[in-house]
Amino acid sequence: MAKSTETYLERLIQRRSLRHWARAVRQAETLDFPALRDLRSRAKQTQRHLNQLISLADNRLILPVIGSNAIRKFPGSDWVYRPELWRVALDRPGQAAVASKTKIGDEAMVFHDCTVSELTLRQIRNSGEGDLAPFGVHMDVFRFDGSFLSIVIDLRPAASDGLKRRHIVRLDAKVEMEKPLEIFARLNIRHGPNTEQIVRELPLLADEVHVEFDLAYTKLNEKRVDKMWVDLIFEGTEMNRIVLRDMVLSRRPRAEL
Numbered sequence: 001m002a003k004s005t006e007t008y009l010e011r012l013i014q015r016r017s018l019r020h021w022a023r024a025v026r027q028a029e030t031l032d033f034p035a036l037r038d039l040r041s042r043a044k045q046t047q048r049h050l051n052q053l054i055s056l057a058d059n060r061l062i063l064p065v066i067g068s069n070a071i072r073k074f075p076g077s078d079w080v081y082r083p084e085l086w087r088v089a090l091d092r093p094g095q096a097a098v099a100s101k102t103k104i105g106d107e108a109m110v111f112h113d114c115t116v117s118e119l120t121l122r123q124i125r126n127s128g129e130g131d132l133a134p135f136g137v138h139m140d141v142f143r144f145d146g147s148f149l150s151i152v153i154d155l156r157p158a159a160s161d162g163l164k165r166r167h168i169v170r171l172d173a174k175v176e177m178e179k180p181l182e183i184f185a186r187l188n189i190r191h192g193p194n195t196e197q198i199v200r201e202l203p204l205l206a207d208e209v210h211v212e213f214d215l216a217y218t219k220l221n222e223k224r225v226d227k228m229w230v231d232l233i234f235e236g237t238e239m240n241r242i243v244l245r246d247m248v249l250s251r252r253p254r255a256e257l
Contacts, residue, residue, distance in 0.1 A: 094122030118142035174245035192224035
């Protein structure tokens, strides 16, 4: 871990700089206009760098720590995963008038059939006492003239490695909304030319919810499984604000009888 390399001389210069600006504040009431304009210009230059430093420091020091992968693991799970949307900072954290098939990071994509998109989406920093995910996803939907809105999340190969019909896949989510709506989670598993799909509605009676997908009731060909992904499908989004604070997927084998 990198440590501060600030020298005694640099600390001395900083203290003198603080005294300089404290003195400037006292003089600002009596300076003539040309001198005051020059002082304001230098203060703004200094302020710009200080604001950048404070923003970067706040972003790193706020909890949960960026890069943290703290997850409440369900007993017996043999795979647990928090998608990158909730785990790492995106290069482009926010977008407005989001078009269909817009990629959000490397794993997620937005789909809808709006004629005119009035959807904004941005990654936000979580800071709540109970938050485990470093980031959340904030969506504002204004007028919505389409019939569907979804976020598709591709899962890493580890999600489908060794997947069996005796597995139960679990999705845990932390959701906030401005007014009630329906959110459905659809698990998709490709095996050869076929795709198994299981749909569950998230029971949004509390902030933290979960659904389970029991693969025993599918026609999954265990030998040909090669990909798994999840669709989050939103119903009743018009004039609504939705915040997905966290999402974690896991799987566990059914207990042998």
